Amino acid sequence: MKKPNTKSYVEILAPNHPSCNSKGYVFEHRLVIEKHIGRYLTGVEVVHHINEIRKDNNIKNLQLCKTKKEHSRIHNGWWVDNEKWFKNCPDCNKCFEVNEINFSVRGKKCEGNFKSRCRECSRKQDKRYKDIVRHNKDYRIKNAKRTREWTKNNKEKKKQADKEYAQKNKEKIKKYKDKYRKDNIEKIRKLQRDWHRNKVLNLVIK
């Protein structure tokens, strides 16, 4: 009996299968691989759908991965040939065997923790990044200096301008301030009421 499950994988009713779920169903793609290799799959083995169509359980579309990690590598665009892993560099698009010579290791040294760019592109990118950082730093320093000088020269001018603006927009500012005050008086009163009520309640409880 076939039944598509929620993730659109096909499940088959096989209550005698050693790894069936509580309702007696097994994924069809696992059954197909098991039939092909002539043994049951272990719990850590994962079956990958090569064309990524989860219902397509033709044996040609299925690939057995020894672990979850191998499976995620495949989804990250790696491929395996003769027990060796390969991937393309996203920058130069050349294909390399994945090892510590071609890809530098990122952070903690553990298997699979390789930078996505090849070593050469990685180096170029690092240099580019450092240049940008340096350029930005220079720019910030220059800019800060310019701002400081401008403020020094225009302090009086700015004060005068602010004053003029305030004079010109007296009505507007007053209106705004009044509205703000009115809005906030209500809020503060409510807070005070709540606080008093809580205090009284606390006293009563004690």
Ligand SMILES: [Zn+2]
């Ligand atoms: Zn997959």
Ligand SMILES: [Zn+2]
């Ligand atoms: Zn590259």
